[in-house]
Amino acid sequence: MIDDKRREVKKKLRTLKGLPTLPPIVAKLTRMIGDETVSAPQIAAVIERDQVLTSKVLRLVNSAFYGFPRRISTVSNAIVLLGFNVIRTLVITASIFEMMQSRDVGLWEHSLGVAAVSGILARDLGLENPEEVATAGLLHDLGKVVERASLVEDYKKIQEKVRNEGVTWREAEQEILHMDHAEIGGYLLNRWNLPERLVEPVASHHELKKARRFKVETAVVQLADILVRARGFGYSGDPWVPEPEEKALKLVGLDEKKLEVLLPQMEVKFYELKFFTEEIREALLEKNPAT
Amino acid sequence: MKKILLLSAEVPPYTIWAEVLTQKGYRVEIFPEIQEAGERVFFSLPDMILVSEGLHPELVKDLIFALKCDLSLASLPILLIVDPEKLPRIDWHEYFVDDFICEGASSEEVISRVKLALLRAERLADNNPLTGLPGNTSILRKIEEVIHDDGEWAVGYVDLDNFKPFNDAYGFSRGDEVIRMLARLLVNTVEFYAGPKGFVGHIGGDDFVFIVPLDVADKVAQEVIQKFDQLVLNFVDPEDRERGCLLTTDRQGVLCRIPWPSVSIAIVPVWAGRFKHYGEVAAVAAQLKHYVKKVPGSTYLIDRRKEERP
Ligand SMILES: [Fe+2]
Ligand SMILES: [Fe+2]
Numbered sequence: 001m002i003d004d005k006r007r008e009v010k011k012k013l014r015t016l017k018g019l020p021t022l023p024p025i026v027a028k029l030t031r032m033i034g035d036e037t038v039s040a041p042q043i044a045a046v047i048e049r050d051q052v053l054t055s056k057v058l059r060l061v062n063s064a065f066y067g068f069p070r071r072i073s074t075v076s077n078a079i080v081l082l083g084f085n086v087i088r089t090l091v092i093t094a095s096i097f098e099m100m101q102s103r104d105v106g107l108w109e110h111s112l113g114v115a116a117v118s119g120i121l122a123r124d125l126g127l128e129n130p131e132e133v134a135t136a137g138l139l140h141d142l143g144k145v146v147e148r149a150s151l152v153e154d155y156k157k158i159q160e161k162v163r164n165e166g167v168t169w170r171e172a173e174q175e176i177l178h179m180d181h182a183e184i185g186g187y188l189l190n191r192w193n194l195p196e197r198l199v200e201p202v203a204s205h206h207e208l209k210k211a212r213r214f215k216v217e218t219a220v221v222q223l224a225d226i227l228v229r230a231r232g233f234g235y236s237g238d239p240w241v242p243e244p245e246e247k248a249l250k251l252v253g254l255d256e257k258k259l260e261v262l263l264p265q266m267e268v269k270f271y272e273l274k275f276f277t278e279e280i281r282e283a284l285l286e287k288n289p290a291t
Numbered sequence: 292m293k294k295i296l297l298l299s300a301e302v303p304p305y306t307i308w309a310e311v312l313t314q315k316g317y318r319v320e321i322f323p324e325i326q327e328a329g330e331r332v333f334f335s336l337p338d339m340i341l342v343s344e345g346l347h348p349e350l351v352k353d354l355i356f357a358l359k360c361d362l363s364l365a366s367l368p369i370l371l372i373v374d375p376e377k378l379p380r381i382d383w384h385e386y387f388v389d390d391f392i393c394e395g396a397s398s399e400e401v402i403s404r405v406k407l408a409l410l411r412a413e414r415l416a417d418n419n420p421l422t423g424l425p426g427n428t429s430i431l432r433k434i435e436e437v438i439h440d441d442g443e444w445a446v447g448y449v450d451l452d453n454f455k456p457f458n459d460a461y462g463f464s465r466g467d468e469v470i471r472m473l474a475r476l477l478v479n480t481v482e483f484y485a486g487p488k489g490f491v492g493h494i495g496g497d498d499f500v501f502i503v504p505l506d507v508a509d510k511v512a513q514e515v516i517q518k519f520d521q522l523v524l525n526f527v528d529p530e531d532r533e534r535g536c537l538l539t540t541d542r543q544g545v546l547c548r549i550p551w552p553s554v555s556i557a558i559v560p561v562w563a564g565r566f567k568h569y570g571e572v573a574a575v576a577a578q579l580k581h582y583v584k585k586v587p588g589s590t591y592l593i594d595r596r597k598e599e600r601p
Contacts, residue, residue: 086357089353093326
C-alpha cells in the first residue's frame with residue numbers, strides 16, 4: 001500500500017540539513033576548545049553527553065571520505081581517527097536550537113540516563129564492548145530530536161494528542177507520522193552509514209522482534225529506557241512507563257535479584273549526571289529566563 | 292569535474308563568479324552560511340575552497356586553520372577573498388591560504404587564479420590516492436631536510452605484520468580500510484605531539500614514514516601502537532574476534548590460525564652530521580625492522596646507539 005505520509009516524512013529525512021543541539025553544550029565545548037590545557041579525551045567526554053553531536057561525529061568518521069564505512073561505533077575511537085582539528089571545526093560550526101523549551105532538556109537527560117544504564121547492563125552481561133551499547137542507548141531516541149527540529153508541525157500535533165487524549169508518544173506518532181521515532185532514528189543512522197550494531201538497537205528498541213543480529217544489545221537498550229523512565233530521570237515525551245517484553249527480560253537475565261544489585265550502581269550514575277545536567281539547565285535559564 | 296566551494300554571500304559579484312566558473316566546467320556551490328559549509332567540507336571534500344573573509348572573519352580564520360592543519364587535507368587549495376582596503380592590515384601568518392583574490396576582481400582574473408592554484412596543487416602533490424598522504428618524492432625531500440638540520444629528529448618507519456593473510460581472509464577492500472585507519476591514526480598522533488613540525492608520508496602498501504622531534508618519538512610510537520591494537524578490532528569479524536584469530540589456508544591447503552594485523556615501528560634518531568644521505572637512514576631502519584619483526588604483536592624499537600654523537 002502506498003502511504004503518502006510515510007513517503008513525505010522519509011523525503012524530509014533524506015533532505016535533513018543537520019540537527020541542532022543544546023546551546024549550553026556547544027558553548028561549553030567552544031570554551032574547552034579555546035583552552036589549551038584541555039585534552040582530546042576531555043572533549044570526547046562532553047561530546048559523548050550529547051546525542052546530536054555524537055551522531056554527527058560518528059556520521060563523519062563513517063562517511064565515504066574517510067573510507068571505513070560502518071566500522072566505528074564509539075566517540076573515543078572516532079576522535080582518534082578524526083583528530084582534534086576536525087572535532088574543533090565540527091564544534092565551532094555546530095548549529096544550535098534557537099528556541100529552547102525545558103522539555104528539550106528533559107529528552108536530553110532521558111537519553112543520557114539511558115546511555116548510562118545501557119552501559120551498566122552491558123557490562124554486567126559481560127558484552128564485548130559496553131561503550132558501544134551505551135552509545136546505542138544515547139542515540140535511541142534521536143528520532144524524537146528529529147521530530148522536534150525538522151518535523152515541527154507534526155511534532156506539535158503529537159504533543160497535543162498526548163496531552164489531550166492521554167495516549168503514549170508512540171501511539172500519537174503512529175497516528176500522525178505513520179511511523180515512530182525508533183524507525184526515524186534507525187532510518188537516519190542507517191543513511192549515515194553508522195555500524196549496524198548501533199542502527200539495530202535504535203531502530204528496534206520498542207519491538208525486539210525487529211532486531212536480527214543484535215538482539216541482546218537491543219534488549220539492553222529497551223530495558224534501560226524503561227528503567228530510566230520508571231526512575232523518573234529526564235522526560236521522554238509522555239509520563240507512561242511501558243511494559244518490558246518478556247523476551248528482553250530473558251535475554252538480559254534481569255530479575256529482582258539482579259536489579260537489587262544494579263540499582264545502586266545506577267543511582268551513582270544518576271547522581272553524577274545531575275551535576276552536568278544541572279549545569280546545562282542553569283546556563284540555559286540564564287540565557288532564556290522564559291523557559 | 293573539479294568541485295569548488297564558494298563561501299560567500301549569495302550576491303554579485305560572487306554569483307557572477309560562480310556562473311563564469313560553471314561555464315568553464317567547474318562545479319561550484321555557494322554557501323552563505325559558514326556553519327553549513329564547515330560540515331559540508333568534511334562530508335564531501337571539494338578540490339578548492341574560495342572563502343570570503345568578510346563573511347565572518349573569526350570563523351573563517353578558524354575554518355582555514357582547521358583545514359590546513361589536517362595533514363591529509365593540507366594540499367587542498369584555499370583562496371581568500373578580501374577587501375583590497377584591508378590588505379595592508381592582514382597578517383598572512385594567521386591565514387594558511389594559498390592565494391587571495393580582491394573583492395573587485397574581474398571574472399577573467401578569478402578564472403585565472405583558480406586555474407593556477409589548481410595547477411600548482413597538482414604539481415606539488417605526489418599524494419597517495421588511498422590515503423591522501425604525501426608520497427615518496429616528498430618523503431625523500433623531508434628526510435634530506437632533517438638530516439641536514441641542526442635539531443634532533445626521529446624518523447619512524449611503520450608497517451603492519453600479518454597484513455597479507457588479513458587481505459586473503461577478508462579481501463582487499465577491507466585491507467584498504469585498515470590502511471586508511473592507520474594513516475588517520477598516524478596523522479592525528481603526529482599532529483598532536485609535534486604540531487606543524489611533524490610529517491607523515493605514505494611509501495605505499497602498508498609502509499609509512501613519520502618524522503617528529505626526537506623527544507616525542509617514544510610517545511608517538513607508544514600511542515600509535517596502543518590505539519592501533521584497539522581500533523583494528525573494528526575491522527575483524529565478530530566470529531574471528533571471539534576465536535582470537537583469523538582462519539586462512541596456506542599454499543598447501545592447510546588451515547592456519549593467524550593473528551590479525553599488528554603494527555611495527557622502527558625509529559631512527561637523526562642529529563646533525565649523523566647521516567649524509569637518505570639511504571643511510573633507510574639502512575639503519577632496515578636493521579631495526581629485522582629485530583622488531585621477531586617480536587609478536589605491536590611493538591616499536593628505537594635505535595639507541597649514540598656513540599657517534601658529538
Ligand atoms: Fe523510544
Ligand atoms: Fe526513550
